Amino acid sequence: MISSDALQFLQSFLACPSPSGYEQPAQAVWRDRTAPFVDRIETDVHGNSMAWIHPDTRPRVLFTGHCDELGFQIRYIDDNGFLYFATIGGHDIGLVPGRTVTIHTANGPLPGVIGKRAIHLMSPDDRKKVPEIHELWIDIGVADKAEAQSLVSIGDPATYDHSFKPLRGSLASSRAFDDRAGAFIVSEVLRRVSSQKSALRCGVVGVSTVQEEIGLRGATTSAFSTSPDIGIALDVTHATDHPDVDKRKVGEVRLGGGPVICRGANINPRVFTLLVETAKAESIPFQLEAEPRGTGTDANAIQLARGGIAAGLIGLPLRYMHTPNEVIDLEDLDQTASLLVAFLKRIGPDTNLIP
């Protein structure tokens, strides 16, 4: 089980707004939590947070989890004070109308609702359509443009209000488990190895990356600057244990089945094998995922950094990706952290990464 103080960290980390490009509040929480466990912690000009154990030791193992999430950005204020917005990241537009949101302004959080023409006022044809983003607006309850402008600035980000809610057993829902869960595990691995530092024969750098959702941008720069020998990305992957999913197309992954170890061209075969052998030796449940090409994760940027990094990818099973209520099993997070700690103990100067 995840300890109660780790769970508390996860909840306060999730409570921070962190849309791509606006990750600073979440990164501050991540660094506060992680700093006591590491030899050095720093932030680069993109906002990536990097935490080091044995910074001068080779081989060096990089773990990444991206802390950015989907969001919205205020683009235009009309004469009546209604706010029109752009999307940050890959939204399912059908889920956007009718939501409560928080706009993150220079003067603090501002509540709003995403408005849409009522069903009674739509033609039968319009009722079948998904609205386009410019047909939706945020209503903050003001009288006119001037009042809106006194509160909100063009470019202010907004996020859904949905937050952490425990479900039955060890399941929980929240917005932004993609990929706050991954960045949480990076910190948790550093915490767990901090008491066993002298037993490690490798260096470790954990990075809470930025701007993954808009093109793996934080991983691209931090995989270069940290110059690792091995780089493992922690990101969510689709659980397929719910209705209306075709396993013949996407494979079989379930919540509570343990970390999903990815295999394919994006993944160094030696890293993959060592992850599987470690899970078996430590009796940690795991699942497998096949990805025949570059993945849409930080692992892709890591593999292609510098002269090529030995990349790995661990998927955290998640239902309803990119919706306001993503669902995970907290036990999977615990098992993933255990797997990576055991993996680190098996890495040393004799580790062969050549396929």
Ligand SMILES: [Zn+2]
């Ligand atoms: Zn995502």
